[in-house]
Amino acid sequence: MTTEPQTTRPQDDPGSEALSDSTSEASLRRSTARSEQIWADLEHHPSRYRMLTGDRPTGHLHLGHYFGSLRNRVALQDQGVDTWVLIADYQVITDRDTVDSIQERVFSLLADYLAVGVDPARTTIFAHSQVPALNQLLLPFLSLVTDAELRRNPTVKAEQEATGGRPMTGLMLTYPVHQAADILFCKANVVPVGKDQLPHVEQTRVVARRFDERYGRAGDGSAPVFPAPDALLSEVPNLLGTDGQKMSKSRGNVIELRMSADDTARAVKKAVTDPHRHITYDPVGRPEVSNLVLLASLTTGRDPHAVADEIGDGGSGALKRVVTEAVNEHLAPLRARRAELEADPAELRRVLAAGNAHANDVAEATLSEVREAMQMVYA
Missing domain, CATH: 1.10.240.10 (Tyrosyl-Transfer RNA Synthetase)
Known part of the structure; x- marks a missing residue:
């Protein structure tokens, strides 16, 4: 990806085409080729990778989730990949007016994860709202993107078109940056996505690069604070709903x-x-x-x-x-x-608490690096 002088503003960034409303054929080919390389390397060096994925607790998981992602998460975990699963509870309120039943849905997700074979001893399962340092990354990250870039993001654009004139929330507008924070706080270097979600990974890569170019590096300065994550593409069965329409x-x-x-x-x-x-x-x-x-x-x-x-x-x-x-x-x-x-809600709470604690430790360490790189350490 093209680099730029540290003084360049985000709107002048030659890499901003990665934030357009669709992924170009050339970019798709590059992402596909890179994904194939990663899949091949995973067989021999799974410990090189940290994967982040997750779900919004807007309902209960179904067969589409199971065959589309859950089984694959367990396979990667069992292969030895450092696996992180996000329960994105904050993202529920990006496009909804209520959080009715959110606790029940969070623990329903957790029960599904454990039941399909996600092992909390090898996979970190955590809830978005319980990791303050993760969410604090939004502030510096928002300084790296423009309003126009956010509005060109496919998810934001689709939401804007679907609202029927209803004003879009600021949280919905910044949804792509929140996703970047989800990925980068734990320094995940692979993100399982479908081809339609590639722009989100591209945007995260741009945020990581811009942070390095604008604010610098922590520690000895030998490496950027944030790695540029890669998309991990895989074939997903095209399951329809029982009415013959898209499963939803x-x-x-x-x-x-x-x-x-x-x-x-x-x-x-x-x-x-x-x-x-x-x-x-x-x-x-x-x-x-x-x-x-x-x-x-x-x-x-x-x-x-x-x-x-x-x-x-x-x-x-x-x-x-x-x-x-x-x-x-x-x-x-x-x-x-x-x-x-x-039948054992205490165990579910214990598992989530342990995952939240680990996520907080990692997020705090990352935030400390960010402050150091931004010269915002005052004690």
Whole structure:
């Protein structure tokens, strides 16, 4: 990435194109190539990497989260990557007027994490609002970006277009900088994202570089305070909701991890299919049917075409029975573990408190480096 003199203002930054509303094809190719290098290196040197990822506690986790990210987090943790998982409770209020049920949702997220295999002995799980030094990084970071750059961020731009004229909160406008603070406070060097989220990682890289160029370095000055993180891209199954639309907690078209077997059966029974009796796996031509076939495939580890061929002329009824059985069987151990965790709220609180304490120690150390680099140490 192009560098600049220390006196350059952010609006003159040659790297500011990274903050545009879309990632260029060239940037996408670079990010993809770099991600492939990291995946290859992870097999041999997992200890080189610190990964940060997380979720907003706006609802309960579902199969889309499970197959899209949760299983991958556990795999990276088990591989030896230093794994950090953020429960982004402050980010709930970026676009919502209330925090109703937020405590219940925070601990629901935590129960899901532990139930799927996230190990608090190897993964730091923490809540945004409980780490003051992390949030204090927003102040110097905000000095490194412009209003125009923030408004070009895809998430901010989409929110602005979706409000229907309703004024956007300052917290929503600064959401990309808050994400940068989340990543940089613990000096994560890899961030699992989809291709549509690459601009957020690019923005974080720009913030890290601008901090170094404007404010300098701490300690002996041999290395920047903040590493420039890389995106860790992976193929994510394209699961639809039970109504055939994009899976979304707000649409009520998801199968939550916490659901009972009976609730799962009812959700699958209502799933949209099509009038053709013979079952095939054709995601383009038959997206709703293929989505159910894919669910059975993911939960059994079988090829989706083989699943479809086995059902054959059984129709949507047979397909839904197969999916219900496969999902419930796959999630049974997770749900049993989750029930144990929910029955012991003190343990959930202990795990979160320990993660918060570790995150605070790291955040305070990083903030001390920041103050030193900014020449704001007065004692």
